[in-house]
Each structure stands twice: as C-alpha cells, then as structure tokens.
Amino acid sequence: MEDPDNRDVREDLHALRPDAFYSRVHSFQHWFDSVQGYLDELEQGHRADIVPEELPENRRERLITVLCNYSVGETAALEASSGLVRIAPNRPVKIFLATQVVDEARHTEVFIQRLQELGVADPEAAIEARASAAVREFKRRLLELVDGADWDAAILAQNVILEAMELSVFEAHAAVADPVTVDVLSRVLKDERRHIGFGENELGRRLKRDAVLRQRLSRLKRELDHLVLQTVQDTLEALGLSRDERPDIGRNYLAAVERLGLQA
Amino acid sequence: MDFLKNYSIQYWLESCPQGYLEDTEYGHPAGESEPEALLEDPVLRQQAIDTTVQLVVGERAALAASSGLINAAPDAASKCFLATQTLDEARHVEIFTRRLFDLGVKRDELESVLADRANKNLVKFAELLLEKVDKKDFVAAVVGQNIILEGLAFGVFEMIQAANETFNPKFAHTLSGTIADERRHVGFGENRIGALIREQPEKRPEVEQLQKEMSYYMLATFADRFRSRETSYEVDRMKEQEAAPAASAATPEDTAGTWQGVKIRNLEPREMEQLLADTILKDFKERLARVGVEYQTPNRP
Numbered sequence A: 001m002e003d004p005d006n007r008d009v010r011e012d013l014h015a016l017r018p019d020a021f022y023s024r025v026h027s028f029q030h031w032f033d034s035v036q037g038y039l040d041e042l043e044q045g046h047r048a049d050i051v052p053e054e055l056p057e058n059r060r061e062r063l064i065t066v067l068c069n070y071s072v073g074e075t076a077a078l079e080a081s082s083g084l085v086r087i088a089p090n091r092p093v094k095i096f097l098a099t100q101v102v103d104e105a106r107h108t109e110v111f112i113q114r115l116q117e118l119g120v121a122d123p124e125a126a127i128e129a130r131a132s133a134a135v136r137e138f139k140r141r142l143l144e145l146v147d148g149a150d151w152d153a154a155i156l157a158q159n160v161i162l163e164a165m166e167l168s169v170f171e172a173h174a175a176v177a178d179p180v181t182v183d184v185l186s187r188v189l190k191d192e193r194r195h196i197g198f199g200e201n202e203l204g205r206r207l208k209r210d211a212v213l214r215q216r217l218s219r220l221k222r223e224l225d226h227l228v229l230q231t232v233q234d235t236l237e238a239l240g241l242s243r244d245e246r247p248d249i250g251r252n253y254l255a256a257v258e259r260l261g262l263q264a
Numbered sequence B: 001m002d003f004l005k006n007y008s009i010q011y012w013l014e015s016c017p018q019g020y021l022e023d024t025e026y027g028h029p030a031g032e033s034e035p036e037a038l039l040e041d042p043v044l045r046q047q048a049i050d051t052t053v054q055l056v057v058g059e060r061a062a063l064a065a066s067s068g069l070i071n072a073a074p075d076a077a078s079k080c081f082l083a084t085q086t087l088d089e090a091r092h093v094e095i096f097t098r099r100l101f102d103l104g105v106k107r108d109e110l111e112s113v114l115a116d117r118a119n120k121n122l123v124k125f126a127e128l129l130l131e132k133v134d135k136k137d138f139v140a141a142v143v144g145q146n147i148i149l150e151g152l153a154f155g156v157f158e159m160i161q162a163a164n165e166t167f168n169p170k171f172a173h174t175l176s177g178t179i180a181d182e183r184r185h186v187g188f189g190e191n192r193i194g195a196l197i198r199e200q201p202e203k204r205p206e207v208e209q210l211q212k213e214m215s216y217y218m219l220a221t222f223a224d225r226f227r228s229r230e231t232s233y234e235v236d237r238m239k240e241q242e243a244a245p246a247a248s249a250a251t252p253e254d255t256a257g258t259w260q261g262v263k264i265r266n267l268e269p270r271e272m273e274q275l276l277a278d279t280i281l282k283d284f285k286e287r288l289a290r291v292g293v294e295y296q297t298p299n300r301p
Helices: A018-025 A028-035 A057-087 A091-117 A123-130 A133-147 A151-174 A179-209 A211-239 A249-258 B002-007 B009-020 B042-070 B076-102 B107-117 B120-134 B138-164 B169-199 B201-226 B229-243 B245-250 B269-291
Strands: none
Touching: A018 A028, A028 A091, A028 A179, A028 B076, A057 A091, A057 A123, A057 A133, A057 A151, A057 A211, A057 B042, A057 B076, A091 A123, A091 A179, A091 B009, A091 B042, A091 B076, A133 A151, A133 A211, A151 A179, A151 A211, A151 A249, A179 A211, A211 A249, B002 B076, B009 B076, B009 B169, B042 B076, B042 B107, B042 B120, B042 B138, B042 B201, B042 B229, B076 B107, B076 B169, B120 B138, B120 B201, B138 B169, B138 B201, B138 B269, B169 B201, B169 B269, B201 B269, B229 B269
C-alpha cells in the first residue's frame, strides 16, 4: 500500500506530480513543518529575550494607530478565510484555508497583545476609535464577496490584494520599527508569503485561459485599488514617514497584482 | 471571559503543534503502518475503510461548522479559539483521508468512496448542525458542534482507540492526538455557551430540540454499524488477533484495550453499541446540565 506520491517528500517536494505537489503544499503537514522553527518558543508573538525600546510618546501613539489598522486587516482576513473554507472547491484547498485561518487568528492575537504591551487597556475600543475608514470599507467589501460565495473574487480580494497590501506595508514598517515590532512583523511576513503564493497559484492558471474571468476580476481590482492605496497612505502617515521617506508601496502592490495579468 | 486565555493561539501552539503533535507524521510516529492482518483480509480492510469514511464525514462537518462560526462569534477571543478548532478539524480530515489512502483507496476514487459509503444517518446529523451554522445561530451551533458533535467524536475515538491499542497501534496513536484536540473543543463549548445561555434563555427550547434530533441520528448511525454481519466478523477476527501469543506478549499491561472499565474485545457488537450510546448520552446529559440546558431523551432507532 505504499504511496509513491508521498515517499520522501521532505527530501524532494518538487519531484512530485503537479496534483500531488499541490496536495502536499496545501496540507496541514506542510504547514506544520513550515511553522516549526519560526513559531517555537515565542511569547506574545515575539522572542522573549528582546529588550523593548523605550518609545517616545508620539511614536508610541503612532504605532498604536498603525496596529489598529493591522488588526482590522487581520480580522478581515480571519473572517474571510474561515468563510471560504466551506465553499472551497476541493479538500486540499479547504485544508490550506484552515491553516490560513489559524495564521490570521494568530496575527490578530499578536497585534492585540502588542497593543496591550504598549499600554492600551481596551484594544477593541482603540481599534474602533482609530482604524482607518478605508481599511474598514475594504473589510466590508471583502466579506460581502465571501457571503456571496463568489470564490474567484473573494480569493482575489483576500489572497492577492489584501495579502499583497499587507506584505508591502509590513515589509516597509519592519524597516523602521522598534525591535519587538520588527520581530512580530518578521514572523507574520513568513505566513503572508505562503498565503499570497496560494492566491497566485489558485487564480493564475485559470486567469491565463479565461478572458471573461480576467475581465471580471480586473473590474473588481480597479474597484478595490483606491481603498488599498488609501489604506497604505493612511498607514504610512500614521507611521510618521514624510513623503520623500516613504517607499513606493503603492507601486509594489500594483506590481504584485499585475503579475496575474489583470488590467490596470 | 478569563477562561478564554486558555484557548488562545499561543496556548494552542504550545500544547498542540509544539506539544503532543511534535515528531508525528499524519498524526502518528513515522514508520508505523496498518497491520498486515488487516490489509490482507478483504472484509477487515473494507470495514476499516467504512469506519474511516464515517470519521472523514464527521470531521468535514466539523471543519465546515467551526470555520463557518468564526464570523458569527461574538468576540475576538472566541474567533481565535474557533480558528484553532478549524485547523484541528482540517488536520483530522487530512489524517483520516490519509488513512483511506493507506488502506488502498485510490486518490481519484476518494470522493465517490465517501459518497457511496457515508452513513445516511450521519449525513442527516451533520446537516442539522450545518443548518444552524448557515443561519449564524451561534448558541445553537456551538451546542451542536462543541457539545454534541464533539461529545460524539470524543466517545467514538476513545472506544476505537481502546479497541485498536493492541491490534493497530498506528491507528490508536493517530486517534490519541485527535482525542486531545476534542477534549479542548468540548471544554470551550461548555465554558462559552454557559454564559451565552444565561444571557439568552429564550434559546433553550431550540437548543434542546436540536440535541434530541442530533442524538437520534447518532444512535441510528451506531445501530447501522454495530448490527451488521460484517461488524460481527470484524470483532471475531480482532479477538483472534488479540488472543494470538505475539499480541498478548506485546501488551503486558492489564489495562490495554480497556474503556469505561471494560475490556472492549470481551464485548459482542450489540454490547459495544449499548456501552458507546449510554456513555455518550450520559456525557451529553452532564455537560448540558452544566450549561443550563435540559437533556432531552432521544427516540431509539
């Protein structure tokens, strides 16, 4: 009863047939093997031995606002990815999305814990008061797509657009953040790379051969672009970066989405 | 709300992937395989496939329910717990599906094997639960999932694990990780739902009716399973294996294969059915009482 598709997969994952490869990289076992290492022995999502930097009050305030925006983005991803499990087209994809659900929940948890470490007594109230209108609207629109069981549109919005935005923003933030926040973000980024890879694979092949789908998703992308770019701008402003200090995150985001062949 | 700290992602990471699942592959230590005696006997192999199909069907329902409940959860900590449960259930789907492949089910036949062999009463049981999830009825759905479905899974897994301790260590080890998961899920259901039922007492009649109906379909599933000729054959063959000198020598402890104080292999299938049903229903009664819901005696199939 030996299964040739699973023999020595840790040694030679890329030697698998395409269907076995996708099944393997979407599995719990693959997630389990991937996160072992970078999630070991953490406290509150970061290494316990990092000495926290004493942040000046205005920097602490700015960081709190940024983390509130991140929390809305991560809660959107948590609620969307969990909603997508039910409508996913097959078992390996359901299992991959379940791993994403727990990743997103972890991100929500570590950002809320970081808020508490920064002295925020009621993180939910702070998120309500501070999160940007653009990221809230993005969340509302994403969940509308999930509730409508629009698989392709929801995967584009969540695993390509939202993840690309988060990837670009977190990378830029990690370049200027305090050591504890850098450590939290670096581990979140590892998860996000897995998620965006899934989105590109899931949609990429179909988009190449389906012009109608490409047109429909291009329209959706255009609809969401301004919310994404506004969220990025709000976050960079909250980080206190002047215009000439800001990395070209908008361009990075657009490039990631355009890799799928969607029209501007 | 403090109890929810014990259901955080951090706690889950430390206790589950970095705890009892460390050094496992598909839920069991690397290198373990299904016993030859099972793979070589077509009836035993078919029975093992049938059992595993029901486990996959139950776990798929739990995966759909736990993921579907995240949006309906009233607070962030409950959402995080349900996220860990979603991944636990996905892992169970994966390891039981993997067992079907180990038992010789072809990958391209998986869905048809599941459709052909899923017990119709178990499917009805799952549909009742998923109706509540679809309506985003958090209270009823959490009782249905984290007390009824998980209570069922907990009892079934424990009994199957005891029955396989000597005969099939690979399957017994696979089940031990799922039992540890189910214990956490049942604990969440009791803790969280108790508070919500107190806040929404008008939900009680609906929840009680759901428990009664789901319990009936659970008993009907057991009846279908334990009253078949194939199960009698399976139990007899496994008793023979247990009595073989090599197997006896391998488990000197007297408690091996014992569940609820009874040596499972000493029971006839109808006695197993009775023990399983009585244990789970008693458990429902106690748990429901703790959350303030009155247990309803189900009809017997």
